[in-house]
Amino acid sequence: MNRRGSGNRPPQDRGRKHASVGVGGMPDDRSTVRADAAVRVPGGPPLLASRLTPAVPPEPMVLRPRLARLLDEAVSRPATLLRAPAGWGKTTLLATWRRTRQDADPQAPVPAWVSVEAGDDPDRLWSYLGAALRSVVGPAEPPLPDRVPRPDELELLAAALAARERPVVLIVDDLHRVTEPAALAGLEFLLRHSEQRLRLVAAGRTGSPLAVHRLRLAGELTELGPDDLAFTGDEIADLLTAHGVAVPAAAVARLRQRTGGWAAVLRIAALALRDQPDPERWISELGADQPEIAGYLRAEPLGGLEPKDRELLRRAAIVDAVCAGLAAALSGDADTEERLSTLADDSGLLHHDGGRPVWYRCHPLLADLLHRELVRLPPEELRELHLRATGWYAGNGRPAEALRHALAAGDWTAATDLFVTRWPELVPYERPAGAGSAPTSPPPEEVGRDPELALACAAERALDGDTEAAVTYLRLATGHAGRLPQPRRSRFGRLIAVVELTLARLAGDPQTVRSAAARLLDTGGGRPPGGPELARAGAPSAGHAAEDADVRAVAGTALALLALDDGELTGAATGLAEALAAARTAARPRTELVCASRWAVVSALRGELRAAEETARAALAMPPCQGWSALLDCGYAYLALAVVALHRDQPAEAEAHLGLAAPAGGEPIADAVAGWCRAYLRHDEGELSVGHRLLVEARTGWGARGGEMGSWLRAAEVDLHSARGDVQTARELAGDRPTGPVTGAAAALAVAAARTELRTGDARAAESLLPDWTAAPTADWPLPVRLDAALLATVLAVRAGDDRRAGRMLEQALDLAAPEGYRRPFLRAEPGLRELLAAHLDSGTAHWSLVSDLVRVVDAPAGPAGGTATAPLDEPLTERELTILRYLQSILSNVEIAAELSVSVNTVKTHVRNIYRKLDATRRRDAVRRARQLHLI
Numbered sequence: 059m060n061r062r063g064s065g066n067r068p069p070q071d072r073g074r075k076h077a078s079v080g081v082g083g084m085p086d087d088r089s090t091v092r093a094d095a096a097v098r099v100p101g102g103p104p105l106l107a108s109r110l111t112p113a114v115p116p117e118p119m120v121l122r123p124r125l126a127r128l129l130d131e132a133v134s135r136p137a138t139l140l141r142a143p144a145g146w147g148k149t150t151l152l153a154t155w156r157r158t159r160q161d162a163d164p165q166a167p168v169p170a171w172v173s174v175e176a177g178d179d180p181d182r183l184w185s186y187l188g189a190a191l192r193s194v195v196g197p198a199e200p201p202l203p204d205r206v207p208r209p210d211e212l213e214l215l216a217a218a219l220a221a222r223e224r225p226v227v228l229i230v231d232d233l234h235r236v237t238e239p240a241a242l243a244g245l246e247f248l249l250r251h252s253e254q255r256l257r258l259v260a261a262g263r264t265g266s267p268l269a270v271h272r273l274r275l276a277g278e279l280t281e282l283g284p285d286d287l288a289f290t291g292d293e294i295a296d297l298l299t300a301h302g303v304a305v306p307a308a309a310v311a312r313l314r315q316r317t318g319g320w321a322a323v324l325r326i327a328a329l330a331l332r333d334q335p336d337p338e339r340w341i342s343e344l345g346a347d348q349p350e351i352a353g354y355l356r357a358e359p360l361g362g363l364e365p366k367d368r369e370l371l372r373r374a375a376i377v378d379a380v381c382a383g384l385a386a387a388l389s390g391d392a393d394t395e396e397r398l399s400t401l402a403d404d405s406g407l408l409h410h411d412g413g414r415p416v417w418y419r420c421h422p423l424l425a426d427l428l429h430r431e432l433v434r435l436p437p438e439e440l441r442e443l444h445l446r447a448t449g450w451y452a453g454n455g456r457p458a459e460a461l462r463h464a465l466a467a468g469d470w471t472a473a474t475d476l477f478v479t480r481w482p483e484l485v486p487y488e489r490p491a492g493a494g495s496a497p498t499s500p501p502p503e504e505v506g507r508d509p510e511l512a513l514a515c516a517a518e519r520a521l522d523g524d525t526e527a528a529v530t531y532l533r534l535a536t537g538h539a540g541r542l543p544q545p546r547r548s549r550f551g552r553l554i555a556v557v558e559l560t561l562a563r564l565a566g567d568p569q570t571v572r573s574a575a576a577r578l579l580d581t582g583g584g585r586p587p588g589g590p591e592l593a594r595a596g597a598p599s600a601g602h603a604a605e606d607a608d609v610r611a612v613a614g615t616a617l618a619l620l621a622l623d624d625g626e627l628t629g630a631a632t633g634l635a636e637a638l639a640a641a642r643t644a645a646r647p648r649t650e651l652v653c654a655s656r657w658a659v660v661s662a663l664r665g666e667l668r669a670a671e672e673t674a675r676a677a678l679a680m681p682p683c684q685g686w687s688a689l690l691d692c693g694y695a696y697l698a699l700a701v702v703a704l705h706r707d708q709p710a711e712a713e714a715h716l717g718l719a720a721p722a723g724g725e726p727i728a729d730a731v732a733g734w735c736r737a738y739l740r741h742d743e744g745e746l747s748v749g750h751r752l753l754v755e756a757r758t759g760w761g762a763r764g765g766e767m768g769s770w771l772r773a774a775e776v777d778l779h780s781a782r783g784d785v786q787t788a789r790e791l792a793g794d795r796p797t798g799p800v801t802g803a804a805a806a807l808a809v810a811a812a813r814t815e816l817r818t819g820d821a822r823a824a825e826s827l828l829p830d831w832t833a834a835p836t837a838d839w840p841l842p843v844r845l846d847a848a849l850l851a852t853v854l855a856v857r858a859g860d861d862r863r864a865g866r867m868l869e870q871a872l873d874l875a876a877p878e879g880y881r882r883p884f885l886r887a888e889p890g891l892r893e894l895l896a897a898h899l900d901s902g903t904a905h906w907s908l909v910s911d912l913v914r915v916v917d918a919p920a921g922p923a924g925g926t927a928t929a930p931l932d933e934p935l936t937e938r939e940l941t942i943l944r945y946l947q948s949i950l951s952n953v954e955i956a957a958e959l960s961v962s963v964n965t966v967k968t969h970v971r972n973i974y975r976k977l978d979a980t981r982r983r984d985a986v987r988r989a990r991q992l993h994l995i
Contacts, residue, residue: 110171112229126158129151129259135257136256142284143358149231156229169259171190174231176235184244185204191226194226202215226256230260236267241267284319284406294313303337305331318422322354322358327351330348346424347430360407366391376443377459379417380418381416457476461477468500481556483648486560486564496524505538513535516529521560535554552578568624574616610636610640611640618633628802635653655694655695657673667706693719693720699715700715700735717944734756754775756771773806788811789811805847812850831848841880856893861897865898876905934976952967
């Protein structure tokens with residue numbers, strides 16, 4: 059569906075409305091009259107039929123069942139509000155949905171329609187509202203005046219509506235044109251007192267004049283915004299097909315990314331694409347330079363802005379995202395916070411991330427248009443904006459952006475100083491999204507005079523992923539290094555090593571990264587974390603302690619990340635811990651966040667649950683710093699919490715955290731850990747085939763990397779094969795029994811092999827394969843492996859009839875598990891352990907509370923309390939409500955859920971109230987429990 063207002067309607071369609079004369083002299087949808095046809099109400103002024111029916115949607119029409127279902131669900135409540143900027147398809151959606159309802163049930167009254175026009179005073183507005191309501195309630199009901207009704211008239215109408223068998227649906231389009239909110243007081247009265255027999259569906263651009271806060275608090279409001287109205291990839295493909303345009307899926311994705319799903323812009327693009335010889339190329343180059351798109355953006359979204367707001371947006375276009383402080387620095391105005399909030403909430407021209415401080419971004423095409431206007435400014439004015447941005451970024455912990463704007467402003471001294479003093483904050487730890495436009499290159503004479511400037515340019519280009527330009531600048535810098543005096547020449551060697559390390563990481567060559575890290579460590583006095591092969595003699599002197607901490611933090615993190623990529627969990631844990639300590643010493647929060655989030659994952663895998671949980675939550679509490687996206691790092695922190703929840707037998711929490719860990723997806727170690735975690739969650743629910751498939755996918759994705767992570771995945775697959783009864787495959791995967799001391803990686807495989815034999819009933823073979831978990835070297839095993847081995851040995855002792863030995867080993871296992879809060883190994887152990895746990899309560903244990911809880915959980919019935927069946931829902935949850943329901947399992951607040959979903963807090967609160975109502979719950983915990991009973995989550 060495409061929004062078709064006066065700004066983007068084809069000229070031949072303007073002024074054409076779909077209407078006819080129906081019951082009581084009112085329009086319906088069974089014939090067509092001219093837009094200026096008048097409807098006569100006895101004793102009242104003439105009314106335009108064109109304002110009482112929607113316009114005919116443009117052809118070709120694209121049906122969007124997803125939105126129709128949203129409206130069908132929404133109209134079950136008293137009020138529904140569609141709020142979005144011009145061109146997002148509000149009117150077309152309502153018009154098409156209205157006709158669809160009529161076609162589905164010809165006997166039902168057609169939803170009444172009113173289009174608000176600029177200049178409507180309360181009496182004029184009510185003349186149309188009354189006429190629209192009269193068209194559906196009929197002339198036998200209490201008469202409706204052609205002016206604002208008196209209280210007694212409203213009471214009569216409310217009573218008449220409440221007595222109706224079927225609700226009346228009233229659609230009010232362009233609600234934002236109501237300038238006197240008091241004009242809607244009567245409508246709000248009817249909503250409150252008609253026993254929900256009046257259903258209002260309103261659409262508008264800006265803040266609604268309705269009392270939306272009261273409606274929200276009462277749980278009587280459904281809100282749909284740009285996120286809901288935006289075209290999905292499938293809908294864009296349908297739109298292009300309807301216009302006779304065929305492009306590959308990648309081009310559809312690109313079109314969605316550039317347009318943001320904006321209906322009017324998509325329709326303009328679809329019309330233009332019909333005449334393009336190469337549609338795919340046209341989409342790849344789509345920008346605000348396209349005349350029709352540029353004209354629409356200037357006329358509609360920007361045309362209605364105050365000059366002061368438009369100037370604020372234009373100045374903010376010099377940066378990718380803006381907050382109130384940065385906007386104030388760029389514009390020189392102090393009231394930017396309120397103005398940015400208004401532009402985001404009322405006009406929808408900006409999108410905010412929900413964080414603190416709030417950062418705003420323009421729609422991509424709108425930002426492109428504003429940037430094109432910006433670069434036409436006089437050079438001195440443009441340079442001044444870049445300098446203002448440089449100062450703000452440098453003073454607010456974002457040196458990467460400061461460096462870019464200093465170079466764009468041609469302030470070579472500032473750019474060089476930024477790089478020299480803040481290089482540890484300019485080293486990337488993830489691959490950049492893609493190369494952007496390069497700032498102005500400094501003149502050759504400037505580079506020749508100061509080779510550190512060339513290094514600053516190399517660092518900036520490397521940050522943007524432009525390795526070719528970065529290498530060119532690095533060569534220039536190296537060629538002029540001899541001109542530097544001491545001690546700058548010594549410092550220069552460290553700066554070259556930093557750029558080389560950055561380029562090595564971008565190239566993805568482990569050996570080159572190790573060599574570059576070694577060269578960087580050679581410039582300091584510290585020992586390299588995580589790599590004894592790179593150890594250097596001596597300790598850093600007091601005068602260079604901070605610089606050496608920076609060197610150890612940056613180089614150590616690079617080496618530790620290599621170990622993590624290779625699956626060497628022990629080396630990664632050591633390296634990350636040392637790099638984390640160095641980053642804290644040097645006060646480098648970005649490096650600290652990278653190390654903390656990944657160390658939490660490794661620690662959780664190794665069984666240090668409390669430390670992993672504490673570190674992960676501390677990482678999540680850190681503010682985003684230095685302009686880097688913290689999503690990837692937070693993804694690792696959530697992944698750590700998911701592993702912790704799995705070990706503590708909290709499947710709902712684990713699932714929720716895995717959902718929040720999605721930004722870390724795409725990195726091999728993160729995908730492997732997430733796949734391993736999901737496989738065991740499905741296994742624990744009895745879905746053995748699904749769990750096995752997920753684990754096979756995880757092992758396939760991990761490939762030939764090997765390491766401890768590879769052994770863990772292999773051991774898990776052995777376990778799941780034997781659980782499914784595929785003993786032969788499990789034995790082949792487990793391989794031969796290891797000789798000599800059993801390390802942690804080999805121990806996991808050995809325990810899995812022993813469990814396989816126990817499941818076949820061969821206790822003797824299982825005992826021969828199970829390594830001695832009490833031996834001194836096993837203290838280095840990951841705790842989950844030690845616990846599995848201890849409990850397997852306990853079950854073997856029970857089956858051998860040695861209850862005293864079994865009780866002793868069970869107590870030792872509880873000693874290991876209790877401090878970290880382990881539960882899953884006991885609850886998912888082999889048969890026979892439950893009886894021993896119960897007997898252990900009587901024989902005495904230092905962990906009475908834990909054992910009592912474990913026995914109670916094992917004894918709990920699988921179904922709901924009392925064995926009664928759980929009644930199904932009378933009203934199903936929508937797709938968005940199910941998404942938010944999954945988040946309710948976590949510890950996130952409504953504000954944090956809104957930030958994760960990029961929607962407003964009020965939208966989340968509305969959905970939460972809907973969830974509570976549908977699940978008959980009054981609080982989050984009850985809703986989650988009820989949803990689990992219904993297998994919704």
